[in-house]
Amino acid sequence: MKTADLVIVGGGPAGMAAALAAYHKGVKDILILERDRELGGILNQCIHNGFGLHRFQEELTGPEYAVRYMDLVQEKNISHMLNTMVVDVQGGEFCLITAMNKEQGMFQIKANAIILAMGCRERSRGAMNIPGYRPAGIYSAGTAQRYVNIEGRMPGKEVVILGSGDIGLIMARRMTLQGAKVRLVAEIMPYSGGLKRNIVQCLDDFGIPLKLSHTVTEIHGKDRVEGVTVSRVDERLSPVPGTEQFVKCDTLLLSCGLIPENELSLGAGALMDEVTQGPVVNERLETTVPGIFACGNVLHVHDLVDNVSKEAETAGAFAAEYILHGEKEWGEAVRPKIPAKTKCTLPEDRDTGSQLICIGCPVGCLITAQRKEDGSLAISGNTCGKGEAYARSEMTAPVRTITSMIRVEGGTGRVVPVKTKSEIPKGKIAECMREIKKAVVKAPVSVGDVLIENVAGTSVSVVATGNMRVF
Amino acid sequence: MYDVIIIGAGVSGCAIARELSRFQLKILVLEKELDVCEGTSKANSGIVHAGYDAGPGTLKARLNVEGSRKMETLSKELDFPYQRNGSLVLCFDPKEKDKLWELKERGEANGVEGICILDRQKLLELEPNVGDAAVAALYAPTGAIVCPFGLTIALAENAAENGVEFVFGAKVQGLEKAQEGYLVHTPKQDYETKVVVNAAGVYADEIHNMVSGIKMKIIPRRGEYLLYDKNVGSMVSHTLFQLPTALGKGILVTPTVHGNLLTGPTAQDVPGKEETDTSREGMERITERAALSVKEVPGRQVITSFAGLRAHITEFSEGEAGDFVIGEAADAAGFIDVAGIESPGLSCAPATGEYVAGLVKKLLEPLEKENFIGTRKGIPSMALASDEERHRLIKENPAYGNVVCRCETVTEGEILDAIRRPLGARTTDGVKRRTRAGMGRCQAGFCNPRVVEILARELQVEESQIRKSGEDAWYILSPEEGGSL
Numbered sequence: 037m038k039t040a041d042l043v044i045v046g047g048g049p050a051g052m053a054a055a056l057a058a059y060h061k062g063v064k065d066i067l068i069l070e071r072d073r074e075l076g077g078i079l080n081q082c083i084h085n086g087f088g089l090h091r092f093q094e095e096l097t098g099p100e101y102a103v104r105y106m107d108l109v110q111e112k113n114i115s116h117m118l119n120t121m122v123v124d125v126q127g128g129e130f131c132l133i134t135a136m137n138k139e140q141g142m143f144q145i146k147a148n149a150i151i152l153a154m155g156c157r158e159r160s161r162g163a164m165n166i167p168g169y170r171p172a173g174i175y176s177a178g179t180a181q182r183y184v185n186i187e188g189r190m191p192g193k194e195v196v197i198l199g200s201g202d203i204g205l206i207m208a209r210r211m212t213l214q215g216a217k218v219r220l221v222a223e224i225m226p227y228s229g230g231l232k233r234n235i236v237q238c239l240d241d242f243g244i245p246l247k248l249s250h251t252v253t254e255i256h257g258k259d260r261v262e263g264v265t266v267s268r269v270d271e272r273l274s275p276v277p278g279t280e281q282f283v284k285c286d287t288l289l290l291s292c293g294l295i296p297e298n299e300l301s302l303g304a305g306a307l308m309d310e311v312t313q314g315p316v317v318n319e320r321l322e323t324t325v326p327g328i329f330a331c332g333n334v335l336h337v338h339d340l341v342d343n344v345s346k347e348a349e350t351a352g353a354f355a356a357e358y359i360l361h362g363e364k365e366w367g368e369a370v371r372p373k374i375p376a377k378t379k380c381t382l383p384e385d386r387d388t389g390s391q392l393i394c395i396g397c398p399v400g401c402l403i404t405a406q407r408k409e410d411g412s413l414a415i416s417g418n419t420c421g422k423g424e425a426y427a428r429s430e431m432t433a434p435v436r437t438i439t440s441m442i443r444v445e446g447g448t449g450r451v452v453p454v455k456t457k458s459e460i461p462k463g464k465i466a467e468c469m470r471e472i473k474k475a476v477v478k479a480p481v482s483v484g485d486v487l488i489e490n491v492a493g494t495s496v497s498v499v500a501t502g503n504m505r506v507f
Numbered sequence: 508m509y510d511v512i513i514i515g516a517g518v519s520g521c522a523i524a525r526e527l528s529r530f531q532l533k534i535l536v537l538e539k540e541l542d543v544c545e546g547t548s549k550a551n552s553g554i555v556h557a558g559y560d561a562g563p564g565t566l567k568a569r570l571n572v573e574g575s576r577k578m579e580t581l582s583k584e585l586d587f588p589y590q591r592n593g594s595l596v597l598c599f600d601p602k603e604k605d606k607l608w609e610l611k612e613r614g615e616a617n618g619v620e621g622i623c624i625l626d627r628q629k630l631l632e633l634e635p636n637v638g639d640a641a642v643a644a645l646y647a648p649t650g651a652i653v654c655p656f657g658l659t660i661a662l663a664e665n666a667a668e669n670g671v672e673f674v675f676g677a678k679v680q681g682l683e684k685a686q687e688g689y690l691v692h693t694p695k696q697d698y699e700t701k702v703v704v705n706a707a708g709v710y711a712d713e714i715h716n717m718v719s720g721i722k723m724k725i726i727p728r729r730g731e732y733l734l735y736d737k738n739v740g741s742m743v744s745h746t747l748f749q750l751p752t753a754l755g756k757g758i759l760v761t762p763t764v765h766g767n768l769l770t771g772p773t774a775q776d777v778p779g780k781e782e783t784d785t786s787r788e789g790m791e792r793i794t795e796r797a798a799l800s801v802k803e804v805p806g807r808q809v810i811t812s813f814a815g816l817r818a819h820i821t822e823f824s825e826g827e828a829g830d831f832v833i834g835e836a837a838d839a840a841g842f843i844d845v846a847g848i849e850s851p852g853l854s855c856a857p858a859t860g861e862y863v864a865g866l867v868k869k870l871l872e873p874l875e876k877e878n879f880i881g882t883r884k885g886i887p888s889m890a891l892a893s894d895e896e897r898h899r900l901i902k903e904n905p906a907y908g909n910v911v912c913r914c915e916t917v918t919e920g921e922i923l924d925a926i927r928r929p930l931g932a933r934t935t936d937g938v939k940r941r942t943r944a945g946m947g948r949c950q951a952g953f954c955n956p957r958v959v960e961i962l963a964r965e966l967q968v969e970e971s972q973i974r975k976s977g978e979d980a981w982y983i984l985s986p987e988e989g990g991s992l
Binding site: 167 | 734738781783784785786787789790807809810811812813889894897898901902905906907908909910913914916918948949950951952953955956960970971974975976977978979980981982983984988989990991992
């Protein structure tokens with residue numbers, strides 16, 4: 037039987053950070069088991085930017101954030117197995133992991149400790165009780181994201197998105213940039229759960245309406261989605277009769293919340309927390325099963341990957357301590373601090389051309405900016421200088437960073453993620469996308485490689501944000 | 508020229524095909540959809556009724572009891588999931604207890620074995636989670652649960668192995684009397700046959716009316732269901748029915764053979780024959796009524812809802828009202844109806860197959876085959892296999908080590924098997940019904956792109972050609988439509 041001091045289930049941001057932390061504490065015999073074909077987890081398909089501001093003090097895309105950790109894992113020679121699915125974990129004095137892959141078949145590993153880092157999953161249509169038919173064309177936002185960003189395929193042309201969490205907002209922009217028409221984003225709550233910045237840059241920039249206090253009440257189309265009924269909901273979130281509106285579309289994306297992936301935690305016999313919907317842990321992030329630790333989204337759903345990494349380091353360090361110094365009294369259950377949910381409220385029928393949401397800080401002031409007859413700007417509603425500067429820049433020379441993918445020939449995958457190296461004028465987005473869509477590059481590709489120079493005449497280059505090996 | 512053409516590859520059509528494949532006959536099954544088990548057979552309770560519901564002397568009663576008796580053996584011969592879990596009919600009103608006795612008497616008259624009445628005490632011993640209002644119950648130990656897809660696919664595969672041909676995407680558009688038998692028109696081609704078996708489910712009236720002057724009308728009765736996570740599958744171990752009350756026919760709560768919990772069905776007549784959409788009212792009704800049978804209906808554990816249509820005959824002057832219509836049409840020799848197969852059609856299927864085969868035998872007097880293959884092996888399940896079997900399978904084909912569906916632990920090997928076997932899966936729904944990939948709590952969120960990729964590779968088509976079920980059920984745009992970046 038294979039053995040390891042520490043087995044980590046999942047090679048995403050949590051798994052990798054936990055492995056590195058344990059390594060630094062002196063545990064060298066570590067094995068990461070990853071079910072996908074690459075390390076990096078869900079970050080690989082999160083090709084947009086906004087990651088790493090806390091961790092690396094710079095703004096990275098998902099794949100770039102992942103690559104930083106992958107490089108460290110490689111540098112420390114921490115071993116990992118890809119395309120490997122863990123089907124069972126058992127804790128105790130010796131932990132036992134059962135896993136499967138094509139090369140080794142089904143096998144078991146004996147370990148001193150296990151860290152669960154499997155991440156989370158999306159709520160499905162069934163879980164939301166949306167009545168209607170069951171056609172093709174209903175995707176969770178993450179599934180659509182995988183199709184577009186990993187497979188390089190488009191799952192539809194006309195899209196309605198239910199749920200205005202960040203994944204839903206990001207996918208609204210993503211699908212639009214790739215040529216789809218996003219009809220609207222419906223949100224059952226009276227506020228959006230997404231970041232203000234995403235509402236501005238993913239919806240406002242493309243004129244996509246956000247319907248707060250609205251939900252999808254019926255799905256039409258027997259084979260493929262042909263449309264959805266969108267209705268207003270009352271204070272108790274019940275649809276209001278008479279407000280039904282048919283929206284023609286061929287695709288419904290669901291972005292309605294994430295739930296820790298609990299199969300293995302439950303199978304191990306871990307006590308579960310009804311609030312976090314993940315396992316109960318103590319201050320050392322140890323589950324109620326001896327030797328089994330948990331971190332990242334499998335423990336509770338995080339808002340920022342930076343916080344996942346931080347939590348995973350704690351789990352990795354305590355797991356190392358457990359391995360090196362033995363079991364301690366379990367102590368008290370400590371519920372991980374769940375950040376307050378973003379509640380981004382906006383006035384209905386906001387004129388996105390003049391009513392701006394400041395993205396300078398989390399307050400997100402609603403700023404009214406109007407051009408006066410003499411050409412100067414009248415700015416009101418801001419509560420600090422940042423707001424005025426933001427409004428001025430938005431009204432005169434707005435800029436954006438564009439993230440997308442470029443076709444690769446001869447690589448292990450079809451597309452590689454890219455970004456504009458710096459911001460480009462907002463007005464150049466369409467032209468920039470045209471050039472990105474036309475481009476084809478040859479594998480191998482490494483993070484930072486310049487793939488297009490002077491895109492759309494902006495003197496900004498388009499660079500790779502992920503690696504692609506030769507097939 | 509075929510000896511027999513069976514219209515419809517649902518559970519009845521496939522059971523008939525399988526029974527007829529014992530004989531030296533040239534048999535064709537025509538199916539309008541792209542796979543077997545696409546109509547009523549795919550969306551029902553998955554129950555093998557014990558047989559106390561239908562009135563004594565009816566075909567329903569007779570075939571139900573026979574079917575229920577045959578099902579277990581058949582499940583072993585053809586390797587599909589079946590479990591005799593026993594069923595309970597719950598009574599919530601002390602004044603209605605005599606209705607349980609009526610049911611018991613009827614069941615006994617139908618030949619159902621072992622039924623008895625339980626008081627609340629005994630009921631609690633069997634079902635600790637039973638609702639507080641349940642005062643007594645009828646217990647039928649022969650009640651069982653079955654995988655409706657597993658059963659239908661097994662019958663079809665076995666029939667195909669014994670030489671029955673299947674053509675999919677072949678909706679019967681016309682039926683003409685020919686010199687010797689019938690000419691069957693489909694968009695694919697026309698077929699000649701001596702005998703036609705009409706097993707067209709909710710469309711059986713349309714097929715019947717093509718050749719018979721005694722008109723039949725079927726109004727589909729829609730039944731909605733809620734399916735729950737395996738977490739709560741063991742909440743009940745028996746199938747819990749409710750005594751029909753003034754509020755209408757009851758809602759059942761049952762475990763499924765795969766360990767989920769299922770509640771439903773509603774009963775609503777709908778005008779359209781494809782109206783398998785679910786409704787808010789339906790879902791609310793199920794939840795509300797199921798709460799009588801069990802203490803807590805785990806609403807948050809619902810993983811999907813679905814609806815099926817039952818072929819309810821509303822107009823037909825022949826035969827007994829409310830019974831199945833199985834037999835040669837009075838004014839169309841060689842045309843055999845298998846119509847009005849509503850509940851308990853699934854339970855009856857093994858008996859229906861034999862019964863209809865008997866009718867065909869009388870018409871054609873065929874000889875038995877010497878080389879009939881009576882057994883069939885299903886797709887191995889890595890989730891259920893022993894470690895030894897798992898090792899053997901992976902050694903045989905490493906693809907059995909590649910988990911594609913994480914919720915149900917379905918591997919690439921199982922999916923390849925589902926695609927490669929006779930009448931193999933051509934759609935993701937086909938893969939799902941054969942392997943359970945996509946049946947779990949994430950409802951294919953994780954495995955869908957992977958299953959599409961495997962199907963495309965195996966069928967050697969572009970991924971955009973892969974369908975969920977019907978021709979228009981596409982997943983991704985083709986490169987020509989800008990779907991490939």
